[in-house]
Amino acid sequence: MNTTNKPEQTFNAQKQQMLERLNGMNKKINMALAKAKGPIRAGSFFTGDGQLLEFGDEVIEFTDVAVGSEAKVDGKPAEGEYTMPDGKKLTFEKGKLTDIKGQLKNRLPFKNKKRPPSGTKRPFHKPSK
Incomplete structure (x- = not known):
């Protein structure tokens, strides 16, 4: 019996x-974009x-x-509102950034509060007999 x-x-x-x-098409598109827009430098970011x-520098x-x-x-x-890939919205007026929406404020990381000891022993499992 043939099972191919x-x-x-x-x-x-x-x-x-x-x-x-x-x-192959992706490489060609990337090459065309690089020729049209020039090389991407530090301080340049794509919007969504x-x-x-x-x-700039x-x-x-x-x-x-x-x-x-x-x-x-x-x-x-830059003028108006631009949405970045991570969801942040940057608002510009006459080239100056006036507002960043969707940015977390300076928050401290969550810290787990440790409970005070109860004074009784509580095993994680039932002791074997």
Whole structure:
């Protein structure tokens, strides 16, 4: 009895071929974007819809972004509200950051409060007899 899985083998081959073509297209798209927008530098971050916010040399990482930071979009001062991929909303007026929504305030990490001892022994399991 012949137990070869020809339909499954052809499906896997087609799937692999499709993945190779998609990877090739992805590389071409990334190359085209890099040529069109130029290399991405430190202080530049993509928004959720793919726009590039450029903060300049004062900001290196996204955690350095603070109210009062200046940014540009397509070489023009940023204006309006931009949603970042992590859900934070940055509001700009005339290129200056005026508000960051969705940011946690300076909160201390949760600390588990230890209960005071009750004075009685409570085993985790029943003792064996």
